[in-house]
Amino acid sequence: MGTVRRVVSLVPSLTEAVAATAPELLAGATDWCVHPAGLDVPRVRGTKNPDVARIAALAPDLVLANEEENRPADLAALRAAGLAVLVTEVRTLPQAFTELDRVLTAGCGLPRPAWLDEAEEVWRSLRPAFDTTAVVPVWRRPWMVLGRDTFAGDVLARLGVRNAYAGHPERYPRVGIAELNEPGRAGLAVLPDEPYRFTAADGPEAFPRLPAALVSGRHLTWYGPTLAEAPAVLSAALAAAVPAAPPR
Structure with missing residues (x-):
């Protein structure tokens, strides 16, 4: 070229x-x-x-x-x-x-670019701050969640949030809300504001037994300059819903 x-x-x-x-x-x-x-x-x-x-x-x-x-x-x-x-x-x-x-x-x-080196260093030095399993819807009507092999799922895992559907054969499976709410499936619902725009008034009510973390979809799913600030932004949103795990 x-x-x-x-x-x-x-x-x-x-x-x-x-x-x-x-x-x-x-x-x-x-x-x-x-x-x-x-x-x-x-x-x-x-x-x-x-x-x-x-x-x-x-x-x-x-x-x-x-x-x-x-x-x-x-x-x-x-x-x-x-x-x-x-x-x-x-x-x-x-x-x-x-x-x-x-x-x-x-x-x-x-x-x-320097910003790429800085972002890599931020993630290299990161230690998981949480220890929980989450369902991560990305759409509603019908409900769709993160499944296997996704960038967002890997980002959450590095923060200490395991994806409940990481082993699903599909990458973005359709899953009924009753199944998502089954006891023992997850300890948290992670609700990003894109691609579906979950908000405090649209999303948490569907998970009455779970704490819900409303997170920035851009910081969860975009790969670019936001990567440098994503750990701090996402961790703050997660900490508002669930306590951080003891240091390892």
Whole structure:
């Protein structure tokens, strides 16, 4: 790949990562790319319905995508239009750091940013502050939860919160609310504000026997500059619902 001067990002996390490192590269982003605040770039619709013609017209040197966020058919259409597409896979925290380095240094030709080193050090020095098992809904009507092999599940595990459905064969299984509330299944409900926006008035009432932690979905599911502050932000939200475990 030659010199990269124009990048279109189809992943909010990667948009924020590029904007924090070399904002002049961003030639376009999705409607869901809302960080950093005030990002002023052309929009190319959503992650699941990107405007391929609009992206091609922006003439990017590189399009950034993710195997979970973006559909294979859309990525194939972008490649058919002659565009270079870099597709990331992020299912664990170490993968997130590896892929961010690949996107920024190998993909965009940038020096490794200091914020990435700082985020890695924050997580490297982290000790789990909790010792509990949680159900982690990501949608309602129907109820869907974190299952196996997810980035958010790995983040929570490193904080000491085990995912009750980590062994499920599906990554985002549909599970009835009666099953989620079965005695002994979990000691906590973790309710993020994205992709479904759980709030104090919409979510906790469905788990009458469990403490509910309302957490920032961005800090739980985004991989980018937020990784440096995610342990503190998430730990504060979890501590408001359950006590921290004794130091190990």
